[in-house]
Amino acid sequence: MARGLLVAGTTSDAGKSLVTAGLCRWLARRGVRVAPFKAQNMSNNSMVCADGAEIGRAQWVQAVAARAVPEAAMNPVLLKPGSDRRSHVVLMGRPFGELQAGEWATGRKVLAQKAFEAFEDLASRYDVVVAEGAGSPAEINLREGDYVNMGLARAVDLPVVVVGDIDRGGVFAAMYGTLALLDEADQAHVRGWVVNKFRGDLGLLQPGLRMLEDRTGRPVLGVLPFLHDVWLDSEDALAIAGWSGGGGGAGDAGRAAGATLSVAVVRFPRVSNATDVDALAAEPGVDVRVTADPDVVAGADLVVLPGTRATLSDLAWLRERGLADAVLARAAAGRPVLGICGGYQMLAEVIEDCAAVESASTTTVPGLGLLPTRVTFAPEKLLGTPRGEWRGQEVTAYEIHHGSATLRPEAAGVSPFLDGWSRGAVHGTTWHGAFESDGFRRAFLTEVAQRAGVAWVPQTAAPGFAARREAMLDRLADAVEEHLDTAALGALMGLDG
Template sequence: MTRTDFPFSMLMVQGCTSDAGKSTLVAGLCRLLARDGVAVAPFKPQNMALNSAVTVDGGEIGRAQALQALAAGLPPHSDFNPVLLKPSSDIGAQVIIHGRVRADMSARDYHRYKTTAMQAVLESFARLRQRYACVLVEGAGSPAEINLRARDIANMGFAEAVDCPVILVADIDRGGVFAHLTGTLDCLSASERARVVGFVINRFRGDISLLQGGLDWLEAKTGKPVLAVLPYLHGLMLDAEDAIQAEQRGEGLNVVVPVLPRISNHTDFDALRAHPQVKLCFVGPDAPKPPADLVILPGSKHTRADLAFLQAQGWPDYLRRHLRYGGKLLGICGGYQMLGRSVADPDGHEGAPGVSAGLGWLDADTTLAANKQLREVSGRCLFAEAPVRGYEIHLGHTDGPDCRQRPAFALADGRLDGAMSADGQILGSYLHGLFDHPEAGQALLRWAGLGDAQQVDLAALREASLERLADACQPLYQRLRSLNR
């Protein structure tokens, strides 16, 4: 383990609210420590997200921890996020421990299970502490959620268990930043307040001199230092943990994506958000459906329920008109399953057992099964001369004449993936990340009708954003290095 003068062997970033900037702050600090030659690893004890990534040890973790691993120069590993909750309803979730599905639980059952989950958390953390000079820990939501403090494994419950110092971050762009910080402290126990080493105010824009009076008041009232005021960074291309990033940059090919109630891995569309020739539109419930050149049915954590949602929202009629006028239709993972004749869940892996009629535009049927497919893949497109790379996270198997006669991709492990309709208008695939890699993304956009499609290198954009984020976090990093631990 390489060590420098950084005074923390472990440090936890907790937020006053969700989306306060915990994930990006950990990523920025990971990159700064890695720049200085420190063996650093990210860690999030418990994450709740439908965006996940495949790990090097064959599991899955939250997408944000995979991004933080990239910032640290590491391949994603299941120890970086030992407990992942993937919501399947408003009151239940799939519980993933050390990268593998353990069970589907109601919120009440999981609350009782937290004592067992904490053991998995501590096992992973102990392994990371042995291997890395510094472990940067990300909390979840807010430590001030009084109703969740019993058996807490995500915030102060974890910090107290391992004696970890804490930074508290608040988003000034939301408003009420001083109330957020002081109110959060007031909800903590004396020992929890004592382990807060200071505050970070995030997403500030304007004249910082106008903020100084508030900073002085905050430090005097709490006895805690403001470690840094970080700027609002526009245009970062970083994987979102869960919230859909609706910012639109380009214009040209019109791409429409329905926002399903259980949409998963919507990071599939990050490269399209960044593409200068693509106008990407996410369509939420009851929203108008604009004209499109390409419609993409995204992944889903509950395929049959989300299929019923599409039908109730009138999407089949919209898609019939779209196809009649020559539009293209792409289904990814759960969206691919919806395009077939039927989706069967005989054992009730995603809800009540049963069979749902699919949209019927691909001659194929899907049966959900217990074993989740988790793998990184590579291969080549069969509808264009282009390589492809991506990853699979799905239950079940899809088969039928369109899969056997017109597969979409030939994979390096000898398997065929996906299917295309006889008229070439409809394409389905289990592969996530199809647009992330320049050649495959370009080939798909050309198939969709953008004949002069440019290549967009999402990995290069992500790397540039991590560097920019790290530069912005430098004042915080230097302040942390100056603290006497």
């Protein structure tokens, strides 16, 4: 048996990513060399490692929690949905082709083999590997081709703990039903339960926990409380619990200092790397709202067009919903607009996909015309971790894109903005993650506030974004130590003492 653990869940968003991150930080604080792992991640939120490999954003953060260097083996298969029936495949950090819906059960044997090899590689270099499952292990219609849940557990002989979200209700039925739907060989790997997001009197829950243990023959390894103000870079676009819905980062300190700065983030159907705006939302006095409402876009102090996995179709959607008109009106009035990656590409005069990278056939369409650029899509994906500066502030970032923007030669009234351009109050860049650079974020928002006539000022004494992430990871580890049976978990992972 490999020294490790598989953290499965009764549903998507049950808390697998958070529990995995908490376990990684708890083990790292004990001096254990631990690596996170997810055999297959389906997400448009990704990150570029130092060696240029692309992995899921959640696994990158889990590596930070583990105090390990993020690498492709931690997320060997990344599926990036391009439509409801097609996903782009990233294998060991590099583009590998596409997977159609009809190939879901049969077309993944090579992916499974690479995933198992990646796990074994990590297991040979780390003391423990904490693997995160995907969705539910009881997706019985997909079991034959599964290599991320019980298929992984069987292949590398991992014990499994199942996390259930009690805040949604029905957690006991979900746990019991998960076990009941598995065959006997899969059931043998399920070793315990973790209840997540509990609020209230634990005494009232105890009878149910005892009945669950009696009926399943597996122990409840702990009950984690609902942790407020804890977020984790999400696999699901714009579903970050710490701030989605607006105002997650404003706090009393920001309101005491002056007016709140409002930011509207357009919710594209195929939004990607939406974690770019986490740092904006974490800034005191900044209220971030995710929206598809033209009136909200029109009224905000800053509107953000985030990244997207389908620039052309999401641009068409922007026009159909009346959002494009709201963005154009803002720009005409000199009110701030920011485009990031796909959102930046939409600001161009022309978008050309002659290689049919995003489209079913070659096509050229007009952009919003707010920046004098021409975007061209190429088959080769550009990946990197660039560094730069703006207004004297250092910026670190990462880039993941097929489209490149070229400035029209005779263009006037433009100035550099990171790797992109600004004209008036319109800014565009392909760089993701730039707003995690505290000085740059605060300088940019100060300029936005001045243009918007809002009396917002940055709270320079407030913790920076990286410090907030570290504090969050330590809070998760504290919760693991306080509320879970760490002795039992350590024994499951093959650790002594």
